[in-house]
Amino acid sequence: MPDTPASESNDPASGNPLTTDPANQGHSAEDSRWMALAIEIAARGRGKVEPNPMVGCVLVRDSQCIATGFHGRYGGPHAEAEALANCEDARGATAYVSLEPCCHHGKTPPCADALIRHGITRVVISVIDPFDQVDGGGIQRLRDAGIEVVTGVLKAEGEDLLASYLKRVRTGMPWVIAKWAMSLDGRIATKTGESKWITGPEARGAVHELRSSVDAIAVGMGTVIADNPLLTVRLNEFAKIQAATNTPSVASHDATGQPELVRLVYSRKRLPDLGSRLVQTASETATWLIAGPRIETADLARLADHDVETWQCDSDDPSELVLQSLRWLGSNNNPRGLAMTHLMVEGGSQLLGSFAAAYQIDEVHAFIAGKCIGGKEAPGPLGDPGVTALADATSLRLSQLDSFGNDVRLIYRR
Numbered sequence: 001m002p003d004t005p006a007s008e009s010n011d012p013a014s015g016n017p018l019t020t021d022p023a024n025q026g027h028s029a030e031d032s033r034w035m036a037l038a039i040e041i042a043a044r045g046r047g048k049v050e051p052n053p054m055v056g057c058v059l060v061r062d063s064q065c066i067a068t069g070f071h072g073r074y075g076g077p078h079a080e081a082e083a084l085a086n087c088e089d090a091r092g093a094t095a096y097v098s099l100e101p102c103c104h105h106g107k108t109p110p111c112a113d114a115l116i117r118h119g120i121t122r123v124v125i126s127v128i129d130p131f132d133q134v135d136g137g138g139i140q141r142l143r144d145a146g147i148e149v150v151t152g153v154l155k156a157e158g159e160d161l162l163a164s165y166l167k168r169v170r171t172g173m174p175w176v177i178a179k180w181a182m183s184l185d186g187r188i189a190t191k192t193g194e195s196k197w198i199t200g201p202e203a204r205g206a207v208h209e210l211r212s213s214v215d216a217i218a219v220g221m222g223t224v225i226a227d228n229p230l231l232t233v234r235l236n237e238f239a240k241i242q243a244a245t246n247t248p249s250v251a252s253h254d255a256t257g258q259p260e261l262v263r264l265v266y267s268r269k270r271l272p273d274l275g276s277r278l279v280q281t282a283s284e285t286a287t288w289l290i291a292g293p294r295i296e297t298a299d300l301a302r303l304a305d306h307d308v309e310t311w312q313c314d315s316d317d318p319s320e321l322v323l324q325s326l327r328w329l330g331s332n333n334n335p336r337g338l339a340m341t342h343l344m345v346e347g348g349s350q351l352l353g354s355f356a357a358a359y360q361i362d363e364v365h366a367f368i369a370g371k372c373i374g375g376k377e378a379p380g381p382l383g384d385p386g387v388t389a390l391a392d393a394t395s396l397r398l399s400q401l402d403s404f405g406n407d408v409r410l411i412y413r414r
Helices: 031-044 079-085 111-117 136-146 155-161 162-171 199-210 221-227 235-245 299-306 318-329 349-357
Strands: 056-061 064-070 096-100 122-128 148-150 175-184 215-220 262-267 288-292 309-312 342-347 361-368 397-402 407-413
Touching: 031 056, 031 064, 031 122, 031 155, 056 079, 056 122, 056 221, 064 079, 079 096, 079 111, 096 155, 111 175, 122 155, 136 148, 155 361, 162 175, 175 199, 175 235, 199 361, 199 407, 215 221, 215 299, 215 349, 221 342, 221 349, 262 318, 288 299, 299 309, 318 349, 342 349
Parallel strands: 096 122, 122 148, 175 342, 175 361, 215 262, 215 342, 262 288, 288 309
Antiparallel strands: 056 064, 056 096, 361 407, 397 407
16 A cells, blocks of 8 residues: 555556466455455545555454555555554454555565564455556565465455546546536526526535545536636535435544645636636645646746646646646656545536547546426536537446435436
8 A cells, every 4th residue: 555656657558467467366255254344444544545545454363354444545544554453463363455565665664574574374365456556566475484374255346446546557547527407307507507506405515525535536627617616515505404404424434634635627718707716715725727738827827826726738638638637647747746545526517528529537426406497508427528429438337326305316426
């Protein structure tokens, strides 16, 4: 498990053994049972550990769980170290780990060494870590120490949990979540542009919970001009609504200890007004502008004077702008100095259309209200350029369905 992001040179075609291990041995129903628990507790780190992966560890001896641990915050103890710290004596135990134990020194010592030192005799792993400083090295170190290692247990479930991390390691780009709210007939606004509010307050509370778990929120200039958004996380405001309506919270964690949320504006031609809420609050909440090549340097400098970070793409093609920006966001060269793992795109339809055209929508959160709007001029979620053949459409699988009052949320993933 790395403490620093992978470089952009990682290539999924390079042959790293993400899903194959010729020495893999069989596993039992008990292995699956305990691995399911390791994956479940790993999810508690969502939004807190990035750019590191979420990892869970369960220690079992004589078919009894003797300790658990998970990676809880970036820079903090890894899952294996947490589990070992929660166990008085781990000798002879089996460690179930959702991701291959690390074998390098980062912010913490190698977890493979810790498992060896504490007398673990068997390690069961869901996913082999493709990070170039691990990539099977942790497994080899364990086997060299005489420890039995089994890999690939609940691999599909483990990779599903780690999908965003795996994409960043493989491609150098963050996982992209597209979010929109629409009517039953697929409109995100009326023909006059009115969109507040299509869904109810319970569904909007779920949006703020999603915002609290991502690195950045992105919008296009059309949204900035039309809505003058603030793009902040307001969990406390919506927690009161959830309590009043008996709507269960779907957040996987609270907002404490979160890394700084970044607000992104994509701008090919126009720039935000200096009086907009995003610019006026840039000194309080990180605000970055991704600009097309036609925007003048002097205009970008004026935004910089108001604490807006700017980065200019060298291509005016919308899809290429998306790809270049994602490589920048997924590297250590962005202003935060830390690679991003999750990017949430909130709109508008033209920006979402550009991400779709670049085949960079990895997950969709579609909130659907029990309303019908109609009208040929009323926009849908995805704008130009669109596809001409269904075979070219982005295909996703249904992952989750939630209800919020009279609204529903469909989550689709690659």
